[in-house]
Amino acid sequence: MSVKASGGSSVARPQLYQTVPVATIIQAEQQDRFLAGGELSALSEYFRSGTKRLEIASTITQNSDLIVSRAANRIFTGGSPMAYLEKPVEAPVQEMAMAGAGTDVSRTMQLGTATYVESGGGFFEGFRNIFSGSTGGPAPAGFRPINVARYGPSNMQKSLRDLSWMLRYVTYAIVAGDPNIITVNVRGLREIIENACSGDATLLALQEMRGASLGYFKNDAVAAGIVSDYFEIVINEFKAPNPGDKVRQRPSSDQQGLQLPQSYFNAAERRPKFVMKPGLSAVEKNDVVKAAYRQIFERDITR
Structure with missing residues (x-):
């Protein structure tokens, strides 16, 4: 049995x-x-462009906290949003001489009063931002910043986690040179986020992260173009409507298959499909048959 x-x-x-x-x-x-x-x-x-892509991913990774901080400060008010960003547990490092300073920082993190200083061009960059506004573009009509205290610690942790997650997936796609990983994971996410937060706030945060990331590549037009393209994909996929559900096929002809979100279908492994069209030549038809045999039997089969 x-x-x-x-x-x-x-x-x-x-x-x-x-x-x-x-x-x-x-x-x-x-x-x-x-x-x-x-x-x-x-x-x-x-x-x-491999070396360039690795340099871009490394720069964004090293400044990820500052990039997420600028996005969080744009959509949240009344507290320190970055105090709710959870990070992976790292190996213990050697204690520095100023041990008391570390204790004060951890205490302010618990109280939610820690502040973060943004870097992205020095004094003149900050002076320019006062007059030019945010680098992420205008806020959507009717948008109001979210109060940290009213939003709650649990929701704040989830929101900061999502922002960091999206930025991390941008670096994955840049290194791979393929935006498919963004499309599969971001499309349809807006409906889920709007059930707990605000889709407009997330969209504004993505635009702010794009502007903050581009600030590190002002002297490199090629790198700035790559960063802008992949952030544009993230923003467009987030704006896209939620795709309809997919129904799996079952062996039985009178029973409906399992209905799942299309994001699950897009994330599934594709099975090779071979189509023999009537208009193909004899050589092309033989190539299709040969390729099908090779995929199924893992060897060439000739008659």
């Missing part, structure tokens, strides 16, 4: 997010052909 750890539905395999080289090679391998000229050019461009 065999025991199956399944409820009867098909196995759900999470999608492995791919970089540009892996996605390009897999596509050519599935079609059983050599890499085309356009694909080789895309790979060349990806490797050429």
Whole structure:
């Protein structure tokens, strides 16, 4: 007697997010052909900009607290929002001579009175921001900052976590050279956030993080273009309407499959699909059959 750890539905395999080289090679391998000229050019461009992408991700990572702080200060008022940002537990570091100063900082963090100083260009940059306003653009009509005390510690922790999470996924996509990881995880998120917070506030925070991140690449037009493009993808995906649900197919013809959000469907592993169109030539049809055999039996089969 065999025991199956399944409820009867098909196995759900999470999608492995791919970089540009892996996605390009897999596509050519599935079609059983050599890499085309356009694909080789895309790979060349990806490797050429690899160092630049790593530098961008490193800069954003090193200044992530300041970037999130500027976004949080734009949408929250009446307290210190960054006091609610939870960070991963790190290994203990060697104690410094000023041990008392560390105690004071931890105490202010608990009381919610800690303050953070933003860096992004020195005195003249701050003087310019006084007259030019925020770098994130105008606030939506009717937007009002959220009071920290009324919002509550639990909601503050979730909001700061979400802002840091989105910034982190921007760095993932930049390093991978593929925005698909952003599309899968951000699309449809606005409806969930609006149930507890404000979609306009989150959108304004994303715009502020984009402006804060671009401030570190003022002298590098190429890096600024990359950062702007990926933040634009995050903002557009957050604005996009929530996609409809997907219904899984079941072996039975008279029973409906499990209904799941489309975000689950987008995050699932894609199965290769081969289509034999009537208009294909004999050579193209043979290539389709050969590729299907190769994917199913993992070897070339000839008649």
